[in-house]
Amino acid sequence: MTIAERIVARHLPQQGFKTGLCKAMTMALLVATPFGLQAKVDDSLTYEPVAPTIDQARANILIARQLQFTHFRELGISDELSGDVFDAYLEYLDGQKIYLTQQDLNQFQRVRMQLGAALKTGQLQPGFDIYNLTQQRIIERLKFALGLIDQGIDQLDFSTKESMLLDRSDANWEPNQKALDALWIKRVKNAVLAQRLNGTDDDTITENLRRRFEGQLKRAYQARSEDAFQAYMNAFTGMWDPHTSYFSPRTSENFNINMSLSLEGIGAVLQSDNEYTKVVRLVPGGPASKQGQLQPADRIVSVAQGDEKPVNVIGWRLDEVVDLIRGPRNSVVTLEVIPANASDETITKAIAIKRDEVKLEEQSASKDVIELQRGDTDYTVGVITIPTFYADFQAMQAGDPNYKSTTRDVRNLIKELEADGVDGLVVDLRNNGGGALHEANDLVGLFIDKGPTVQIRNANNDVQVLKDEDPSVAYDGPLVVLTNRMSASASEIFAGAIQDYGRGLVVGSQTFGKGTVQAVRPLNHGQLKITQSKFYRVSGGSTQHKGVIPDIEIPSRIDKSRIGEDALDHALPWDQIEAVPHNRYFDFSGIIDELRQRHEERFSTSPEFSLLQQEIDFLQAQREMDSVSLNFEARKTQHEQIERTRLSIANARRELRGEEPFATLEDLEDWQDQQAADLNTTDDELDFVIREGGHIMADMLELDRRMVSIVAPKQYTAKASAQ
Known part of the structure; x- marks a missing residue:
C-alpha cells in the first residue's frame, strides 16, 4: 500500500471550538474535517479561538480615520477595497495556498465585500473568524505532515516523474482536502529529498522535520488575539501603501528600541513574510553586515544560541523571532536561512553571527x-x-x-x-x-x-x-x-x-x-506608521x-x-x-x-565583469525555475549541476586573484565559514x-x-x- 493510499486509513480528530465564531464559520469547521494520517502528538491540546477586544476595536476605528483623512494617498473605504483587503489578508495568512481550500474560501465569500464597512466601525469579528479557521487548518496540515513522517520517510516513493510547483502564490486554491493531502505529500517528499541530496541520513532528516513541524504546531496552538488583530490591520493598512503599518504594543516596543540604536544584536532589519521572518536590510557597520553572509530577502528558518540545538521559527511572530535573535554582546547566534537566490525553500544555509552593538564609528x-x-x-x-x-x-x-x-x-x-x-x-x-x-x-x-x-x-x-x-x-x-x-x-x-x-x-x-516619508502616531492600543509625504x-x-x-x-x-x-x-x-x-x-x-x-x-x-555576468545568469536561471522534480535521479543530476556551477564561479574568482582553486564545494563552504568567523578579515583590493x-x-x-x-x-x- 502506498502512502497516498494510507492517508484515508483514519480521520484526524476534530478539534473543539468555543463559542464566539459566527454560525457559518462554525459549520465550515465541522463539515470540512480532512481525512489524513494520525500523528503521534498530544491530542489533549485543542485550539482556543481568539476574539477581538474593545481596545482593538477602538484602535481599528482610529486607524480607519487616519488612513482616510491623513494618508498621502486619497483612498476611500469601498466595496472594491473590501475585496482587496480580503485578498491581502488571505495572502498574509496563507500566501502559498497550502492550508486553505476552495471549499473554505466559498464559506468566506459572503463576507468578502462586507469587510470595508465592518472595518470603518470596529467590527473585527469577520476577520477573526477567517483567522481562526486558518489556524485550525494549519494545525490539521501539520498533523498530517507529522503523520507522514511517523509512517516512515523510507515509505516515500522517489522513482516517479512527479514535480512540485515552487511558488504557489499565483496558483489556484486546491479544491478540497483530498487534493491538499496530495500536495502535502509532495511537500514532505521535497523536504526529504533536499536533505538526502545534502548527505543527511534518514534518522536525522526525520528528527529535523519532526522538530520543524512540531515547532510550528506548538505556535499554532498558542495563537493570540493580538496576532489576529495585527495581521488583519496590516492587510488593511497595506491597501494605502506598503510602508503604512500597524504596530501592536509589543511590536511598538521593539520598533522604539531599534530606532534608539541601543539594541545589541546582529544589526538586521526584519519583517514578517507570510510564515517566515525575512531580512529587509542590514545595518551598515553591524555584525551581520561585517560577517558578510546574511543578505536582504533571506528568510529565517531557525535560530540557535551558541552550541544549542536550533529552534525552528517558521510561523513565529516577528517580535518573538527578534527576542530570540537579540542577545548579549559577544555571544553567538546561528541563523538557518533560505537564501534569497535559493531555487526552493528546502535549500538552507547556516550563518553564525557574533552579536555586538552597532557602533556609530x-x-x-x-x-x-x-x-x-x-x-x-x-x-x-x-x-x-x-x-x-x-x-x-x-x-x-x-x-x-x-x-x-x-x-x-x-x-x-x-x-x-x-x-x-x-x-x-x-x-x-x-x-x-x-x-x-x-x-x-x-x-x-x-x-x-x-x-x-x-x-x-x-x-x-x-x-x-x-x-x-x-x-x-x-x-x-x-x-x-x-x-x-x-x-x-x-x-x-x-x-x-x-x-x-x-x-x-x-x-x-x-x-x-x-x-x-512616514510618521509614527500613537493609538490607544499600539502605534500606526503612516505615509504622510x-x-x-x-x-x-x-x-x-x-x-x-x-x-x-x-x-x-x-x-x-x-x-x-x-x-x-x-x-x-x-x-x-x-x-x-x-x-x-x-x-x-x-x-x-x-x-x-x-x-x-x-x-x-x-574577466571580472564576465564572471559577474556569469553569476547573474546563474542566479537568474535559479530564480526562473518554477517547479522542482521529486524524482531522486533527476533531482540529483540538477543538484550536482548547481554545485559544479557554484564551485566553478568561486574558483574563477580565486584564479583572478592568483589564489589556489578549491577542490570541492565543501572546501569552499569551509573557507567561507572561516572568513565569516573572522570579522577582522579585509579585502585590500577595491572591487x-x-x-x-x-x-x-x-x-x-x-x-x-x-x-x-x-x-x-x-x-x-x-x-x-x-x-
Whole structure:
C-alpha cells in the first residue's frame, strides 16, 4: 500500500471550538474535517479561538480615520477595497495556498465585500473568524505532515516523474482536502529529498522535520488575539501603501528600541513574510553586515544560541523571532536561512553571527585612493564610501562642536584626498539605505555653491523645498556616484540632485525607489506608521517607485523583482511636480554616448565583469525555475549541476586573484565559514566596480577638460525636465 493510499486509513480528530465564531464559520469547521494520517502528538491540546477586544476595536476605528483623512494617498473605504483587503489578508495568512481550500474560501465569500464597512466601525469579528479557521487548518496540515513522517520517510516513493510547483502564490486554491493531502505529500517528499541530496541520513532528516513541524504546531496552538488583530490591520493598512503599518504594543516596543540604536544584536532589519521572518536590510557597520553572509530577502528558518540545538521559527511572530535573535554582546547566534537566490525553500544555509552593538564609528564614511594607468597618463582617484547618512544627535544636542555626521566627515575626507592630489572623486552609495534627511541635504551642498536639493510634498499638496544655503564648495572636480538597488531614500535624494545639477554622473544600477516619508502616531492600543509625504527631485520627478536611473548602468546580482519599491504591492506610483530653478553645471549629453561606449568596451574584455555576468545568469536561471522534480535521479543530476556551477564561479574568482582553486564545494563552504568567523578579515583590493567608476571619471576628463573644475563656470539656470 502506498502512502497516498494510507492517508484515508483514519480521520484526524476534530478539534473543539468555543463559542464566539459566527454560525457559518462554525459549520465550515465541522463539515470540512480532512481525512489524513494520525500523528503521534498530544491530542489533549485543542485550539482556543481568539476574539477581538474593545481596545482593538477602538484602535481599528482610529486607524480607519487616519488612513482616510491623513494618508498621502486619497483612498476611500469601498466595496472594491473590501475585496482587496480580503485578498491581502488571505495572502498574509496563507500566501502559498497550502492550508486553505476552495471549499473554505466559498464559506468566506459572503463576507468578502462586507469587510470595508465592518472595518470603518470596529467590527473585527469577520476577520477573526477567517483567522481562526486558518489556524485550525494549519494545525490539521501539520498533523498530517507529522503523520507522514511517523509512517516512515523510507515509505516515500522517489522513482516517479512527479514535480512540485515552487511558488504557489499565483496558483489556484486546491479544491478540497483530498487534493491538499496530495500536495502535502509532495511537500514532505521535497523536504526529504533536499536533505538526502545534502548527505543527511534518514534518522536525522526525520528528527529535523519532526522538530520543524512540531515547532510550528506548538505556535499554532498558542495563537493570540493580538496576532489576529495585527495581521488583519496590516492587510488593511497595506491597501494605502506598503510602508503604512500597524504596530501592536509589543511590536511598538521593539520598533522604539531599534530606532534608539541601543539594541545589541546582529544589526538586521526584519519583517514578517507570510510564515517566515525575512531580512529587509542590514545595518551598515553591524555584525551581520561585517560577517558578510546574511543578505536582504533571506528568510529565517531557525535560530540557535551558541552550541544549542536550533529552534525552528517558521510561523513565529516577528517580535518573538527578534527576542530570540537579540542577545548579549559577544555571544553567538546561528541563523538557518533560505537564501534569497535559493531555487526552493528546502535549500538552507547556516550563518553564525557574533552579536555586538552597532557602533556609530563603524557606520562612518571612509576613504581610499586608487591609481589608474591609462596609456601615457596616470590618474589618482579618490574614493569615499558612505554606508549610511548619520549624525550623532546626542552630541549635537549637547552642544559638542565636533559631533560626528556624514557631511562633516566627508568634508574632512575630501580635504585629505585633495592633499593626496586626486584627479577626481568616486562616491560609493551602494547598499546605503538612507538615514538623516538633513545630512543628504548638507552633503549635496559640498558639491554645489547653493540651491535647492529636494522637494517634499504632503497630502495637502503643500510643497516644502529644502535648500543648501552655504555658498562654499568643498569639492569642484569631476564626480562619479555609485548606486545599486539597495541605495534608498536619502541616497536617492543625493544621487538625484547630483544628476539634476549636472554635477556628476550616476553609475551602477537603478536605486530602490523609496521616495516616501512616514510618521509614527500613537493609538490607544499600539502605534500606526503612516505615509504622510513624498520626495521629489529639483527637476520635478519623484524618487518614489522609479528611483534614480543611472547614466551608465552596471548589472547587479540583486534581484529587482524581489527587492525594490516597484516589487511591493500597492506602492505609491511615480509622478512629477513642477521643477524648481537650479543651476546646471555641466551638460553631459555631448559626451555620454562616448562614455557609455568606452565603458562597454572595457567590460567586454573584463574577466571580472564576465564572471559577474556569469553569476547573474546563474542566479537568474535559479530564480526562473518554477517547479522542482521529486524524482531522486533527476533531482540529483540538477543538484550536482548547481554545485559544479557554484564551485566553478568561486574558483574563477580565486584564479583572478592568483589564489589556489578549491577542490570541492565543501572546501569552499569551509573557507567561507572561516572568513565569516573572522570579522577582522579585509579585502585590500577595491572591487572592480569602484575601479570602473574611476575609469569613467578619467574618461570624463579626457573628453572634456572643463571638468577639471565644473562648479565655477555655471552653464545655465533652468527648470529641467524630470528624470
